[in-house]
Amino acid sequence: MPFEPQVDGRALERLLGRAPERLELLGGGGNSRVYRVSVPGGDGFALKVYYRDPQDPRDRLGVEFGCLEFLWAHGIRCVPRPLGTDPEAGLGLMAYVPGERMARPGPGDVDASCAFLADLHRLSALPAAAALPSASEACFSLQSVAGNIQARLDRLRALGPGLLDASGLGRFLAEELLPAWEAIRAQAADRARRWGIPLDRDLPAEARTLSPSDFGFHNALKADGKVFFLDFEYFGWDDPAKLLADFLLHPGMALDPGLRERFARGLLDQIPVPGLGERARLAYPLFGIKWCAILLNEFLPGPLHRRRFAAPGPLSPGECQAGQLAKCRAKLRQVVAENDHFILFPAPD
Numbered sequence: 001m002p003f004e005p006q007v008d009g010r011a012l013e014r015l016l017g018r019a020p021e022r023l024e025l026l027g028g029g030g031n032s033r034v035y036r037v038s039v040p041g042g043d044g045f046a047l048k049v050y051y052r053d054p055q056d057p058r059d060r061l062g063v064e065f066g067c068l069e070f071l072w073a074h075g076i077r078c079v080p081r082p083l084g085t086d087p088e089a090g091l092g093l094m095a096y097v098p099g100e101r102m103a104r105p106g107p108g109d110v111d112a113s114c115a116f117l118a119d120l121h122r123l124s125a126l127p128a129a130a131a132l133p134s135a136s137e138a139c140f141s142l143q144s145v146a147g148n149i150q151a152r153l154d155r156l157r158a159l160g161p162g163l164l165d166a167s168g169l170g171r172f173l174a175e176e177l178l179p180a181w182e183a184i185r186a187q188a189a190d191r192a193r194r195w196g197i198p199l200d201r202d203l204p205a206e207a208r209t210l211s212p213s214d215f216g217f218h219n220a221l222k223a224d225g226k227v228f229f230l231d232f233e234y235f236g237w238d239d240p241a242k243l244l245a246d247f248l249l250h251p252g253m254a255l256d257p258g259l260r261e262r263f264a265r266g267l268l269d270q271i272p273v274p275g276l277g278e279r280a281r282l283a284y285p286l287f288g289i290k291w292c293a294i295l296l297n298e299f300l301p302g303p304l305h306r307r308r309f310a311a312p313g314p315l316s317p318g319e320c321q322a323g324q325l326a327k328c329r330a331k332l333r334q335v336v337a338e339n340d341h342f343i344l345f346p347a348p349d
Contacts, residue, residue, distance in 0.1 A: 187339075
């Protein structure tokens, strides 16, 4: 059977314990490719091929399968069942989850998301959870969040003048994104003083939660009325304010305003962390600017190569970059508007 160059056929046979019958590319996220594997007389499997780069040491396979094994060991069944890995070949084998992408999630789907995140928070109290890693780019103080954002913006600003000028990115940074960032950062500092939230103080361990980190309906399937959640490459300990903000801001989803408010209020009700509402309101526009920077990753060499591995397509790098710049401009408008007229959940001002 012919395999894609990224799939080690012998390693796959060892994981399956038999020869596969068919390998069907289902697609990929930002960092991996996913295949459906058919076997004679079987229900089928999902094979994930993880992107690996010497410049990016993150163990996406180890993190995801450590997460899935932990969740399955503690009774969570709305995630894929982990079956085996071959770290050398970069392969992870899971039970295949049948289902459909949700083009129009409804209130019940939002409630299922809140219930899953509440389960993760409940599991955070278990002794076994202490051995789990921090989520990718976890920041436990708001000052660290601001530092992470500034570093991302500095990397973009340091790109070659030819690319910055030809793509329009340089002008967008100078005239729109950077001024908005400076205004939002100053406003966050003022609010933090007035609300008594020290920007430089780390969130205590008991206020943290286990988080999928890249969570939303873009990483979910629905089958027989049940929602299954996928993609835990960035899983780990994180700030629940980031979890809330990322779901509401994720560019991979376009939820109706009522569903966004339902999620925000539902999560605040089900994750009983003192002061979470105020902290989330303070953090929300910061993470909005971070998402703007993330959308511009295609201008950076490493992320662009990773995306082209995960989802190869006909678009040139320039076309991808132009599309991402347009998405970033739209996201920035949303972030600024929502920061000026915040209605998602109660806040001190």
